[in-house]
Amino acid sequence: MSRATLKDVAAKAGVSYQTVSKVLNRRGQVSPETERRIRHAALELNYRPNVVAQNLRQKSSRLIGYAWGAGGTTTWRPVNNRFLHRVVYTCEAQGYFITFFTAKDESFADLKAYEDLYGRRQVDGFILENTTENDPRIHYLLAEKIPFVAFGRIEEDLDFCWVDVDGYYGIYLVVDYLLQRGHRRIALISWQRGATTGHDRERGYYCRLQEAGIVPDPAWIYRGVNEIETGAQGVVHLWSLPVAQRPTAVVCVSDQIAVGAMHAAMAEGLEVGKDIAITGYDDVNMAQFLHPPLTTVRQPIDEAGELVANMLLEQVNGTMTVPQQVLLKPELVIRGSA
Amino acid sequence: MSRATLKDVAAKAGVSYQTVSKVLNRRGQVSPETERRIRHAALELNYRPNVVAQNLRQKSSRLIGYAWGAGGTTTWRPVNNRFLHRVVYTCEAQGYFITFFTAKDESFADLKAYEDLYGRRQVDGFILENTTENDPRIHYLLAEKIPFVAFGRIEEDLDFCWVDVDGYYGIYLVVDYLLQRGHRRIALISWQRGATTGHDRERGYYCRLQEAGIVPDPAWIYRGVNEIETGAQGVVHLWSLPVAQRPTAVVCVSDQIAVGAMHAAMAEGLEVGKDIAITGYDDVNMAQFLHPPLTTVRQPIDEAGELVANMLLEQVNGTMTVPQQVLLKPELVIRGSA
DNA sequence: TATAGGTAGGCGAACGTTCGCCGTGATGAG
DNA sequence: CTCATCACGGCGAACGTTCGCCTACCTATA
Numbered sequence: 077m078s079r080a081t082l083k084d085v086a087a088k089a090g091v092s093y094q095t096v097s098k099v100l101n102r103r104g105q106v107s108p109e110t111e112r113r114i115r116h117a118a119l120e121l122n123y124r125p126n127v128v129a130q131n132l133r134q135k136s137s138r139l140i141g142y143a144w145g146a147g148g149t150t151t152w153r154p155v156n157n158r159f160l161h162r163v164v165y166t167c168e169a170q171g172y173f174i175t176f177f178t179a180k181d182e183s184f185a186d187l188k189a190y191e192d193l194y195g196r197r198q199v200d201g202f203i204l205e206n207t208t209e210n211d212p213r214i215h216y217l218l219a220e221k222i223p224f225v226a227f228g229r230i231e232e233d234l235d236f237c238w239v240d241v242d243g244y245y246g247i248y249l250v251v252d253y254l255l256q257r258g259h260r261r262i263a264l265i266s267w268q269r270g271a272t273t274g275h276d277r278e279r280g281y282y283c284r285l286q287e288a289g290i291v292p293d294p295a296w297i298y299r300g301v302n303e304i305e306t307g308a309q310g311v312v313h314l315w316s317l318p319v320a321q322r323p324t325a326v327v328c329v330s331d332q333i334a335v336g337a338m339h340a341a342m343a344e345g346l347e348v349g350k351d352i353a354i355t356g357y358d359d360v361n362m363a364q365f366l367h368p369p370l371t372t373v374r375q376p377i378d379e380a381g382e383l384v385a386n387m388l389l390e391q392v393n394g395t396m397t398v399p400q401q402v403l404l405k406p407e408l409v410i411r412g413s414a
Numbered sequence: 415m416s417r418a419t420l421k422d423v424a425a426k427a428g429v430s431y432q433t434v435s436k437v438l439n440r441r442g443q444v445s446p447e448t449e450r451r452i453r454h455a456a457l458e459l460n461y462r463p464n465v466v467a468q469n470l471r472q473k474s475s476r477l478i479g480y481a482w483g484a485g486g487t488t489t490w491r492p493v494n495n496r497f498l499h500r501v502v503y504t505c506e507a508q509g510y511f512i513t514f515f516t517a518k519d520e521s522f523a524d525l526k527a528y529e530d531l532y533g534r535r536q537v538d539g540f541i542l543e544n545t546t547e548n549d550p551r552i553h554y555l556l557a558e559k560i561p562f563v564a565f566g567r568i569e570e571d572l573d574f575c576w577v578d579v580d581g582y583y584g585i586y587l588v589v590d591y592l593l594q595r596g597h598r599r600i601a602l603i604s605w606q607r608g609a610t611t612g613h614d615r616e617r618g619y620y621c622r623l624q625e626a627g628i629v630p631d632p633a634w635i636y637r638g639v640n641e642i643e644t645g646a647q648g649v650v651h652l653w654s655l656p657v658a659q660r661p662t663a664v665v666c667v668s669d670q671i672a673v674g675a676m677h678a679a680m681a682e683g684l685e686v687g688k689d690i691a692i693t694g695y696d697d698v699n700m701a702q703f704l705h706p707p708l709t710t711v712r713q714p715i716d717e718a719g720e721l722v723a724n725m726l727l728e729q730v731n732g733t734m735t736v737p738q739q740v741l742l743k744p745e746l747v748i749r750g751s752a
Numbered sequence: 753t754a755t756a757g758g759t760a761g762g763c764g765a766a767c768g769t770t771c772g773c774c775g776t777g778a779t780g781a782g
Numbered sequence: 783c784t785c786a787t788c789a790c791g792g793c794g795a796a797c798g799t800t801c802g803c804c805t806a807c808c809t810a811t812a
Contacts, residue, residue, distance in 0.1 A: 081768055092792050097770060105789055124533035128469045129768035132797050137466055139477075139513070144502060155495060164482060164514045173536075175477065175511045176502045195462035197798095198511075304703045339703045365642045365677045367705055419798055430762050435800060443759055467798035470767050535768095 080121035088117035100125070138172050140388060141199035143179045143189070155205070159227065162381025163203060170389050175199060187216045194222050200392045203227070203384060207238075209270045223391040225384045229401075230272050237391065237399045239383045243273055243357075246373040246406040247280030247327065250355050253371075253408060254325045255288050259353060263296040263323035265310035265333050277329050277357065296323055300333075307336025315344050324352065325414060331356035331363050331372055338366065338413065353414035368412030375406045418459035426455035438463070476510050478726060479537035481517045481527070493543070497565065500719025501541060508727050513537060525554045532560050538730045541565065541722060545576075547610045561729040563722045567739075568610050575729065575737045577721045581611055581695075584711040584744040585618030585665065588693050591709075591746060592663045593626050597691060601634040601661035603648035603671050615667050615695065634661050638671075645674025653682050662690060663752060669694035669701050669710055676704065676751065691752035706750030713744045 086093035091110060098104035099114045106114070117123075131137050142163070144155065164174050175198075179189050190213060193199045201223030204213055209231050217224045218236055226238040254262055264281050267274035285292050298313050300306030307328055314323055326341075328334035334356030338348050346352045349368045356363060356372035363370040383402055390396040424431035429448060436442035437452045444452070455461075469475050480501070482493065502512050513536075517527050528551060531537045539561035542551055547569050555562045556574055564576040592600055602619050605612035623630050636651050638644030645666055652661055664679075666672040672694030676686050684690045687706045694701060694710035701708040721740055728734035 083768080093768090094770080094793070095791055097768095098791085101770080103771090104791075107790065110790080122533070124530065124535075126470075126768050127534040127536045128466060128475055129797090130770080131466045132464075132470050132767090132799085133769045133771085135797070144499060157493060157495070160514075161482060161516075165516055168516055173513045173515060175513045176498075177511060178499075178503050178506055192462065195460070196465040198465045304699065308703070335700055335703050339705060342705050361642065362673055362700060365646070365673050367677060367680050421798080431798090432763070432800080433761055435798095436761085439800080441801090442761075445760065448760080464798050467767090468800080470769085470797090471799045471801085473767070 080118075080123045081126065082123075084121055085114065085117045085123050088121065089113040135197070136200050136392075137197055139175050139199045140167055140172055140385075140392075141190070141193050141202045142174050142176055143202070143204070144176055156377065158377050159205075159381045159384075162378045163385045166382050166385035167389065172200075172389060172392075174203075187213060190216065190222070191220075194220075201225075201388050203388060207272055209272050209275065211272075223388060225388040225391070227380060227384050228273055229276075229403075231275070235399050237387050237396075237401065239380050239387065239402045239404070241375040241377075241380060241404045241406050243277035243329075243406075244280040244283070246357060246375075246408075247277040247329070248284045249280075249406075249408040250327055250357075250371075250373060251281055251284035253410065254327070254353060254355070254414065255284070257325075257353070257414070259323075259325040260290060261296070261321075261323040262290075262292070262325045262327060263298070263310075263314050264292070264327050264329075265298045265300070265307055265337060266329045267302055268299050274329055281327060293321060295321060302330055302332055304332055304336035304339070307333035307338070308340040309336075311337045311340035311344065315340075326352065326354045328354065328356050331358040331360045331370060334370055334372070334413075335362075335366065338370070349412045349414065355414045359409055363409075364411060366413070371411045371414040372409050373406045374409050376404045380404060418456075418461045419464065420461075422459055423452065423455045423461050426459060427451040473535070474538050474730075475535055477513045477537045478505055478510055478730075479528070479531050479540045480512050480514055481540070481542070482514055494715065496715050497543075497719045497722075500716045501723045504720050504723035505727065510538075510727060510730075512541075525551060528554065528560070529558075532558075539563075539726050541726060545610055547608050547613065549610075561726060563726045563729070565718060565722050566611055567614075567741075569613070573737050575725050575734075575739065577718050577725065577740045577742070579713040579715075579718060579742045579744050581615035581667075581744075582618040582621070584695060584713070584746075585615040585667070586622045587618075587744075587746040588665055588695075588709075588711060589619055589622035591748065592665070592691060592693070592752060593622070595663075595691070595752070597661075597663040598628060599634070599659075599661040600628075600630070600663045600665060601636070601648075601652050602630070602665050602667075603636045603638070603645055603675060604667045605640055606637050612667055619665060631659060633659060640668055640670055642670055642674040642677070645671035645676070646678035647674075649675045649678035649682065653678075664690065664692045666692065666694050669696040669698045669708060672708055672710070672751075673700075673704065676708070687750045687752065693752045697747055701747075702749060704751070709749045709752040710747050711744045712747050714742045718742060 082093040082096050086096045096114050099106055099111050167174055177189055177193060190202060204224055204226040207226050207228040207230055211230050214226060214230060214236060218234060229238050229240045251262060266278055295317055298310035300309060326337055328337055334354055337354050341348050341352050348354055356370045359372045359374035363372050387400055420431040420434050424434045434452050437444055437449050505512055515527055515531060542562055542564040545564050545566040545568055549568050552564060552568060552574060556572060567576050567578045589600060604616055633655055636648035638647060664675055666675055672692055675692050679686050679690050686692050694708045697710045697712035701710050725738055
């Protein structure tokens with residue numbers, strides 16, 4: 077049951093309920109004997125503080141909002157389990173919990189959910205994921221001085237808290253490796269323009285090629301949503317090119333896309349890793365068990381989750397003075413597909 | 415901002431703050447003119463009720479706890495995104511939110527997290543996932559009369575709320591299909607004993623074989639954790655058997671395991687779908703893009719999520735009189751791997 | 753005119769905490 | 783003997799709601 081309140085404990089211990097509060101919160105001074113009586117009574121009644129009451133008093137909610145993009149019943153984006161788990165774990169250790177909500181609108185133009193949750197004091201701050209170029213949420217939260225941390229930078233040079241993994245560097249490593257292996261016609265399957273993360277990764281592609289004195293054929297670039305299908309469509313497109321124009325390697329901006337690309341390549345009768353090189357990005361669990369195992373880029377995702385959580389909590393409890401930014405380095409994982 | 419309280423609105427509208435509350439909650443009677451003034455003031459001050467205060471008053475938290483099994487930093491189990499999203503979506507529509515917490519112990523023997531969260535009135539109920547045989551959480555929550563719904567039955571015949579997908583029927587369909595295709599030596603890669611879900615699926619395997627007059631060789635059963643590796647190890651084990659004893663088909667209790675099995679089969683030089691049949695269970699996104707595409711079982715997971723959420727909310731707001739149980743039917747999805 | 757009933761809105765109380773101020777009695781220093 | 787100090791713990795107030803009771807007025811009916 078555990079319905080006992082401070083007053084119940086106080087009655088049992090023969091003191092005022094405020095004194096019980098003091099003892100349990102280790103403030104104020106009480107004689108050892110009184111303390112013993114109080115603690116004993118609390119234990120016996122199986123007392124637990126009512127968090128809701130505590131929160132009202134302290135004007136907080138000890139809850140962090142985490143948006144689940146696209147709230148329709150049909151379309152939704154899977155969250156990164158690993159990242160999220162680390163965030164939850166880190167917050168919990170400091171007495172905070174994560175609560176999910178679904179943003180109503182794919183484009184995030186609808187900021188109502190954020191305004192509502194914070195306005196009603198239902199959450200103390202937000203964690204943003206999947207930030208887009210010129211993300212309106214960031215402008216809004218910044219203007220309203222609402223605590224938040226973004227996992228993923230945006231183009232604009234605004235001074236807010238973020239953690240990101242250097243996608244430029246990741247793809248740079250990939251292309252560098254492919255060049256070393258002798259590839260010269262290297263294609264890229266990426267997301268639609270507007271995804272900041274995508275833009276960043278693309279830069280790595282262009283830069284490394286430029287350094288090698290290679291001007292990529294525009295037909296080598298294929299764009300789509302972050303679905304397996306996109307990879308498949310990309311390869312079909314690339315193989316529709318005249319033979320001499322076809323790439324020998326395909327760089328994908330996600331493992332998801334790479335899986336589709338591998339699938340389509342096999343359907344074209346190609347042997348991946350031999351007739352064609354394909355690389356991914358993320359190193360999802362399944363990557364090493366694909367056939368052939370996927371060469372990909374691994375992000376320090378645990379570290380990112382922990383950083384994001386800690387940065388947010390610092391903001392929330394006011395120990396952060398100026399916004400912080402952290403850029404983490406990913407690493408190349410070489411397997412059979414390239 | 416939005417720091418306006420009822421009192422602020424009341425002052426601006428020239429009424430008592432309780433009257434404002436009445437108007438905003440559509441109780442009590444006020445003249446149209448007063449109502450107009452109040453609503454206008456509320457709008458102008460951008461008033462939002464403080465959820466924490468509401469919760470204190472109404473003795474609830476409008477939060478549902480969702481455990482993330484195994485809270486260590488290293489080991490954790492991915493949650494089913496699709497199920498969870500539907501749960502979040504359904505709850506949100508009724509003004510409830512989902513809060514994550516990490517259970518400290520793999521075995522769930524540690525019930526402290528549940529006791530704490532509910533004892534402190536931090537959540538109004540729980541959603542249980544990944545139930546185990548004789549799950550101590552269920553006994554505990556039942557004994558304490560704490561509202562909860564389990565996604566997954568348990569063996570014991572206790573009267574509590576659950577939603578489950580008939581794993582017996584799912585695997586029955588799989589084996590039935592394999593028999594139709596002429597297979598007679600059919601292996602099973604399953605989880606460790608103790609997982610209720612696994613037990614259930616196994617029954618489908620044994621029953622359908624028995625109906626066909628086949629007694630499965632004990633060496634055809636391989637067990638492990640729900641990881642890709644398990645599938646690989648299983649196939650390696652099966653191929654270590656004398657040729658005449660080797661199965662021609664391998665039924666896996668999850669797509670995860672099936673991926674590993676396919677991988678190992680290919681490594682053995684087998685052509686999946688021809689030299690050996692392999693089936694999965696879950697129909698994860700990637701299943702149709704594997705090579706060959708995976709024959710698997712699809713669960714009505716959206717429906718399950720919605721049911722679970724609604725059953726819990728009914729319990730929480732007291733509209734449920736007797737515990738309900740729902741068993742959903744899965745369907746077979748035939749692709750190239752078998 | 754007296755009574756009843758309905759309407760509009762005020763008001764006290766409570767939900768369970770935390771915080772800071774205050775009083776009392778004992779102790780020690782001058 | 784007096785006064786400051788300190789340990790102990792009581793107490794009022796506040797956080798922002800909701801709920802139910804109460805009052806004052808207005809109108810219709812007998």
